[in-house]
Amino acid sequence: MGLKEYFQENKKHALLVLFLMTLTQVMTTIYTYLTSPELDAISKGKFVLFLELIGMQFVFGQICNVSFNLASVENTKQTQNLFHSVRQRILHHYYQQPDKVSEMENHLGNDLQIIQDSYYHIYFYFLCDAIYIVLTIGTLFTFHWVLVAFTLFVTFLAVLVPKLMEKYTNKATELVSSKNAQFLNTIEKWFDGLDELRRYKNKVVLKKVIGQDSQKLEDSEFKRSKTMSYVQLVSSIFDITGRIGVPLIAGILFINHQVSLGAILTAGYFANGIFWSVKNCISNYVQLKSTQTLRNIILELQKTSNEEKYDPIDEVASIEIRKLSIKYKHGQQIFYPDFSINLGEKVLLTGDSGTGKSTLIKTLLGQIKPISGEVIYRNFNGKVIHPDLRQIGYLAQDLIMFPGTIKENITMFDEKLNSSVQTLVDATQFSTDQDRFKKGLDTQIDPRKNLLSGGQKQKVVLMREMLFNKPVVYLDEATSAIDQGATTRILQEIVKTKQTVLMIAHNLNSNQKQLFDREIHLEEK
Numbered sequence: 001m002g003l004k005e006y007f008q009e010n011k012k013h014a015l016l017v018l019f020l021m022t023l024t025q026v027m028t029t030i031y032t033y034l035t036s037p038e039l040d041a042i043s044k045g046k047f048v049l050f051l052e053l054i055g056m057q058f059v060f061g062q063i064c065n066v067s068f069n070l071a072s073v074e075n076t077k078q079t080q081n082l083f084h085s086v087r088q089r090i091l092h093h094y095y096q097q098p099d100k101v102s103e104m105e106n107h108l109g110n111d112l113q114i115i116q117d118s119y120y121h122i123y124f125y126f127l128c129d130a131i132y133i134v135l136t137i138g139t140l141f142t143f144h145w146v147l148v149a150f151t152l153f154v155t156f157l158a159v160l161v162p163k164l165m166e167k168y169t170n171k172a173t174e175l176v177s178s179k180n181a182q183f184l185n186t187i188e189k190w191f192d193g194l195d196e197l198r199r200y201k202n203k204v205v206l207k208k209v210i211g212q213d214s215q216k217l218e219d220s221e222f223k224r225s226k227t228m229s230y231v232q233l234v235s236s237i238f239d240i241t242g243r244i245g246v247p248l249i250a251g252i253l254f255i256n257h258q259v260s261l262g263a264i265l266t267a268g269y270f271a272n273g274i275f276w277s278v279k280n281c282i283s284n285y286v287q288l289k290s291t292q293t294l295r296n297i298i299l300e301l302q303k304t305s306n307e308e309k310y311d312p313i314d315e316v317a318s319i320e321i322r323k324l325s326i327k328y329k330h331g332q333q334i335f336y337p338d339f340s341i342n343l344g345e346k347v348l349l350t351g352d353s354g355t356g357k358s359t360l361i362k363t364l365l366g367q368i369k370p371i372s373g374e375v376i377y378r379n380f381n382g383k384v385i386h387p388d389l390r391q392i393g394y395l396a397q398d399l400i401m402f403p404g405t406i407k408e409n410i411t412m413f414d415e416k417l418n419s420s421v422q423t424l425v426d427a428t429q430f431s432t433d434q435d436r437f438k439k440g441l442d443t444q445i446d447p448r449k450n451l452l453s454g455g456q457k458q459k460v461v462l463m464r465e466m467l468f469n470k471p472v473v474y475l476d477e478a479t480s481a482i483d484q485g486a487t488t489r490i491l492q493e494i495v496k497t498k499q500t501v502l503m504i505a506h507n508l509n510s511n512q513k514q515l516f517d518r519e520i521h522l523e524e525k
Ligand SMILES: Nc1ncnc2c1ncn2[C@@H]1O[C@H](COP(=O)(O)OP(=O)(O)OP(=O)(O)O)[C@@H](O)[C@H]1O
Pocket: 328, 329, 330, 331, 334, 351, 352, 353, 354, 355, 356, 357, 358, 359, 360
């Protein structure tokens, strides 16, 4: 992510910014240059010419002022449009490959802010300075070539510095980003359990872990700014040498009658301008380069969002597991018996706690990779297929609710489905629950607050599942908090469908169990 993307966002607009920048610097150069004929005019007693030159200087100064501010505003507009597109693409990436939320937050917040402040914002001033340096060095030629040679020599030395420091500054910026990600990650993990910490009055542990990561983040920020300061220190040495050197050489040339009196003063102004700009360019270049790794990461995130090719989920005719075993990092190996589930079958999965029921479903969903054996999905011809496992209906034990009304949580915000909701309310016996809320199904839900009871949440998510009627559905304790009567009614609805269903449940009575085609019972091995 860099200048290329900046231009691609809106070429015409980017060119306008470049034009306004160049105009600003041309006007600044002329503005400064006019000091020389002004001084020559006044020293020769030509007062009218002197006034005319002052008038011209005023006009050029104003044009410079207007064009600079316009360029700055237009640059912000272009950058913000680009960032909007980048945010959309990053969101798309995480939508397809849901990694950790804190990682996405870090990219969308902190990393984009670093790129904004240390790249696009800086680039604007970097280019302004670079254009100014080229123009003023060119103008120095009109005085004497020795001035140009000296300026180029000092500039060359000054440019070498950031090249040599690049590796260190880049590393320092990366460190800030990774420490920030770690900090957000810690906050996310610990704040989920905030109520529990309050319950046990354990603020100390929270302060300690957050404090440790915050300190690391602070240290990395300090290290980065220390590295940047060293670069600035070295470039200041060249800055002073250049500013004093140019008027000194111009003075010697004046004594030798090779330049006019006005040239000494103007060359001095130019030297100030050039070396001020060179100093800025160097520290800006270091900042620009320091964001390189980060910009590459953001660029990659935007690229990897291409959809993989999957077989449609409605082609699944059977699900088979063979010699499957799973092992968590610090856990025991779990072995599963071979079995297959055919199209439309309703299978109940039971077993003691910890025998690996939830793990099996996660493996069927491709969320966990087995250490041996395989999960095979086949189509109607018995051919192995690779369906998009994210399209399978899945009710995890942790139910996902969204900020919206109860109805929207059932229809997944698709208003066209509103008319089907009432049938589902009857099928899940949600009407008594619904009556407990003043606004019924239009009650707003805040996922962070427990407005709905466990059973009510399960009914809402079950209604969502029934409404979308996915060909394959995995249910993990989806009715565990629902009363027996409603559970029977819901199961009767589920077994009526054509869906292929695998359901984990431990609290079903024998009548409810009989609704299933068969039961697979897992045992500890
Ligand atoms: N993320 C994890 N990391 C390490 N071990 C895990 C993880 N998740 C589950 N386990 C372990 O794997 C084993 C199987 O867990 P799983 O949740 O699949 O069992 P289960 O049969 O669904 O249990 P329950 O009926 O209590 O929900 C357990 O011993 C558990 O401790």
